Amino acid sequence: MKKGKLYGIGVGPGDSKLMTVKAVELLQSADMIITPKTEKKDGSVAFHIASPYIPETAEILPMVFQMNTDMAAVERQWEENRKIITEKLDEGKNLVFLTLGDPMLYSTYMYIFRAFEGTEYEAETIPGIPAFLGIASYIGMPVAEWEENVLIIPATASPEKIDQALAAADHAVIMKVYKNWGYIQSELRKHHMIKKAVMVSRAGLPDEIIQRDLDSLPADYKPNYLSTILTKRDDL
Numbered sequence: 706m707k708k709g710k711l712y713g714i715g716v717g718p719g720d721s722k723l724m725t726v727k728a729v730e731l732l733q734s735a736d737m738i739i740t741p742k743t744e745k746k747d748g749s750v751a752f753h754i755a756s757p758y759i760p761e762t763a764e765i766l767p768m769v770f771q772m773n774t775d776m777a778a779v780e781r782q783w784e785e786n787r788k789i790i791t792e793k794l795d796e797g798k799n800l801v802f803l804t805l806g807d808p809m810l811y812s813t814y815m816y817i818f819r820a821f822e823g824t825e826y827e828a829e830t831i832p833g834i835p836a837f838l839g840i841a842s843y844i845g846m847p848v849a850e851w852e853e854n855v856l857i858i859p860a861t862a863s864p865e866k867i868d869q870a871l872a873a874a875d876h877a878v879i880m881k882v883y884k885n886w887g888y889i890q891s892e893l894r895k896h897h898m899i900k901k902a903v904m905v906s907r908a909g910l911p912d913e914i915i916q917r918d919l920d921s922l923p924a925d926y927k928p929n930y931l932s933t934i935l936t937k938r939d940d941l
Contacts, residue, residue: 708826709736709798711790713808713818715833716754719909723839728831729758736798737764739790741813750910750931751803766793766800770813787820794826805931806835811859811880837878837933840905844915846935849876853941860885871896875941879934887924893936894920902936904928 712731717723732738738759740749749767752759759765768786793800808814808830821828837857841848849855856874858867859881871877871892882889882904893899899920906914906929914929916922 706795706797709794709796709800711794711817711821711826711828712799712801713812713814713828713830714755714801714803715807715812715831715835716751716803716805717834717909718806718836718839719750719754719907719913720839721754721757723834723909724755724758725831725833728755728833731831732758732763732801733760734799735763735801737766737793737800739766739768739800739802741768741770741802741804749803751805753910754805755803770816783816783820787817790817790821791826804833807833810835810857836908836931837880837935840903840908840933840935843908844903844905844935846903848878848935853937860889864888867892868895871898874898874938876937877934879936882932882934883928883930886922886926886928889934890919890922890924893934897939898936900939901941902934904932904934906932908933 712735714728714731716728732755740752742749769782770786790800802814802817804812804814806812818828818830838848853875855876855878856870857878857880858870860879861881861884877898879889890899893902902919904916904919
């Protein structure tokens with residue numbers, strides 16, 4: 706039996722209409738749609754975004770990817786998911802793995818992509834609009850111009866790495882800010898990047914939140930899981 710093919714598809718920042726034509730075509734012809742989740746109780750935002758294009762005949766496979774400090778448990782979960790995907794590919798099914806934004810930027814899909822890289826199984830990655838580029842268009846804020854540099858960093862990085870990176874950046878994109886908001890706020894102040902900072906949560910979704918006065922937010926504020934900050938130096 707001919708083996709199936711795995712497609713990693715970026716669904717973009719939130720608006721279903723921003724998905725690419727190629728992504729939509731593959732969704733409509735896929736045998737199975739894999740919807741990654743961080744916890745068993747959570748729904749899949751990526752599935753919600755892609756749902757207008759998913760046919761009723763497609764089989765939906767929710768797949769949990771734990772994100773915690775117990776790396777042994779995480780690796781067991783990833784290995785279990787790899788086995789499940791392998792079984793479906795061996796059955797000749799074409800699988801679509803959905804991911805927010807772009808599959809090659811801070812995406813769960815990369816773990817699966819690496820697991821099948823160089824094996825007998827074929828995988829193809831379909832790019833999507835990264836959330837921060839969607840946000841930049843929504844709020845009318847260029848990510849970088851002329852010879853300005855731009856930093857992309859997750860708030861989950863070490864304090865030392867964040868501090869050094871912001872010190873050298875003209876513009877910054879800070880992702881996953883739900884984790885360390887208080888520290889990120891203090892760093893933005895320290896590096897004179899808070900006046901022009903904008904935080905967008907759940908970009909492109911019906912409950913999108915845009916916050917511009919980040920200096921006034923309390924240090925114990927809890928941003929939504931899907932929150933990203935775009936900023937630049939006060940003198941730019």
